Amino acid sequence: MTDEAYAYDASQIEVLEGWEAIRRRPGMYIGSTDERGLHQMVFEVAERAVNEILAGRATSLGITLTPDGGVRVADDGPGIPVENAAAADDPTLEALLTQIHAGAARNGPHTVSLSLCGVGPCVTNALSSRLTAEVRREGVRWVQEYARGVAITPPVAEGPATGSGTTFTFRPDVDIFGTAECSFAVLEEHLRELAFRNRGLDISLTDERPPGGPRSVRHRFPGGGISPAAGASAPGQGAGRGA
Template sequence: MHEYSASHIQVLEGREAIRRRPDMYIGSTGERGLHQMVYEVVSYAIDEYLAGHADTVGVTITAGGGIRVADNGRGLPVEVEEATGKSAVECALTELSFGPKPRTGYWMSGGINGLGLCVVNALSSRLAVEVHRDGHRWTQEYERGAPITPLTRNEKTSEHGTTIVFSPDPDIFETTCHSFATLSQRLQELAFLNGGLAVSLTDERR
């Protein structure tokens, strides 16, 4: 009988687990999973709307085939999270176990129980986040889920909100070509279900 012990158990954490088993998080690596990536980022924006802090979300298919999602909510928190020593922005985008505390962030959360941003980051070849919050514009960039720049405080601004631009990783997905019709139908449904939220979709590939 072959030996079977704890040494034979493989433990995967964070982005490694997501990249190894993407189907567990977004359902597939085909077109359905590709579009689920968009819905996960949009879900964060809708959470801001449901919490009473946003009324606009814009989705853009960029000329290069990536996705940009922008909202006018509060903006992802930028302060350092005590337990990890990382900014809350980086935690939200890299920590699989990170999410809003009960009764403090959102009274409800869509997407993958609030973990969608981390999953999208891990399954993207590149991701850039821009946050308008606390009187400044903040930026950070990632590659396949890992930060390649620090969270940087830029010029002062009175605006507020979060913009996330990502390119699904072709090493993960069977296709990285988004369907305008598929996204349009889903975003229309979300707009209908969330009266008062302005949702737009733009295709820059044309």
């Protein structure tokens, strides 16, 4: 071969960032593009809410599988900062959803990692055909829409808010995943184990897809797992679980 055949310079290097990198190589961020990867998308969003609860900034997390194939993840924390003037400790909403490794600062040592690569909601946003973010913060309800990782609207104030919290509703992109149906049983098992290992977590899972009507479970283990306050392991003392 000639020297030209081995030529390699900067013009042959392709640099991908943010949503482009995630959509080009999704398996690097969520493990696979099958059912396992779908569930990981849920956990990437849920991690932030779980750590808000363990830090005492929120009390509960709710995950809902919707009839149209979407997933809704909601918490009752203070709400993600929306404006650029937000406190330095927390990324703004758009940064969290578009910048890799823009996760919120963790408060104290008692945190949970559900993310494979520490990317969080950004990877879920990039691999969703649509994502709606709703933030209830300081009396205002903010809404922002995304399509395949790109913001299609700015955050819009939609009126007064009752309470506070953050809700992400997303639909996995069927162009990437072979299936867009999350398994209620798989998610339920994982969330039950998570709640048992971390005393104080209050997690509910609802499936609105069954023809016979919704089904729901709630996991909370007051006497089991690790206490965020004490940081000590304790044997299970019974499970709080409702259907």
